[in-house]
Each structure stands twice: as C-alpha cells, then as structure tokens.
Amino acid sequence: MKDIDEIRRTNLRLLEEEYGSPTSVANALSMSLAQFANLRDGAKDSKTGKKRGMRKETARRIDSAAGKPDGWLDVDHSAQPIDNVSKSKREPAGWEKLDESGRLQVEAFIRGLLARPLSKSGDTDDDRPRGD
Incomplete structure (x- = not known):
C-alpha cells in the first residue's frame, strides 16, 4: 500500500499530465x-x-491552486482514467489573468496563425529572394 507521500507524488504526476507539462502545472501552482x-x-x-x-499545508495549497477539492492530493487517483473531455475544455494557464481585450487579442493571434498557409516542404526564410 502506498504511503501518503507516494500518493501525493503520483497525483502531482497526474496534474502534470492534465496540464500538459511540468512548467504549465508549476506556473498554475x-x-x-x-x-x-x-x-x-x-x-x-x-x-x-x-x-x-x-x-499538509503545502498539499492543501496545491489542491486549491489546481482547482481541486480539499484533500484531492491525498487520495490515490492513479487508477482513474484522465478525463480528456474536461482536459480539452480547460482554459490555458494564465487565461483568467487576461481581461476581455487581452483574450480577444490572443484569440485573434491564434486565428491568424491558423489561417496562414502551410509552407512547401523545404521552404525556409533563407530560400526566399531578398530585396537587397
């Protein structure tokens, strides 16, 4: 049987998987x-x-910062599948810190990136003629 520290470490790995990277979850926490x-x-x-x-205080702070109920970190969730539906609907890290204008700017930037045509394979900036 896992001790409380092993359970908490396993759940931190689950949070890392949920957030997509160690950096993302560290920032969120x-x-x-x-x-x-x-x-x-x-x-x-x-x-x-x-x-x-x-x-214990650190574990409760992590529960709160991750938006989990108190005590979540202390319960073994490793056998439960990750909910990909809620994962895909989760807001990006820091999204809540942006005002409406900031969110619109980010969304417009992403739409612009997605609308750009894909370059032909092998094309790089170095291959393009220069206006020297």
Whole structure:
C-alpha cells in the first residue's frame, strides 16, 4: 500500500499530465519548476538520504491552486482514467489573468496563425529572394 507521500507524488504526476507539462502545472501552482520537480520526485534529504515528504499545508495549497477539492492530493487517483473531455475544455494557464481585450487579442493571434498557409516542404526564410 502506498504511503501518503507516494500518493501525493503520483497525483502531482497526474496534474502534470492534465496540464500538459511540468512548467504549465508549476506556473498554475505558483511555484518554480524546481520546486514542483522536488515535490513530484521527492527530493532527498541531504542528511538522511530519504525522500522528503510534503507538508499538509503545502498539499492543501496545491489542491486549491489546481482547482481541486480539499484533500484531492491525498487520495490515490492513479487508477482513474484522465478525463480528456474536461482536459480539452480547460482554459490555458494564465487565461483568467487576461481581461476581455487581452483574450480577444490572443484569440485573434491564434486565428491568424491558423489561417496562414502551410509552407512547401523545404521552404525556409533563407530560400526566399531578398530585396537587397
């Protein structure tokens, strides 16, 4: 049976999968990538060589920042499939920080990128004639 620290580390990996990358989940949790990786991997104590645990307060802060109910990090979710429908409908990290104008600008930028024709294979900026 997994102990609480193993369960929490497994659930951090699930959050990483849900958010798409370690950087994305670290940003969503308002922590550095190194802090997230140390929690996820159970950084070893320099004196004992054992993996460090996670404090209860840290676990609750992560629950809250990830939009999960209190105690979510303490329950083994590894056997449950990831809900791809809710994952695909999730807002991008930082989306809530943008005002309406900012969101419209981002959406317009993405529409512009998607509307661009694909370049022919082998075409690069270096292959194009220059107006020297």
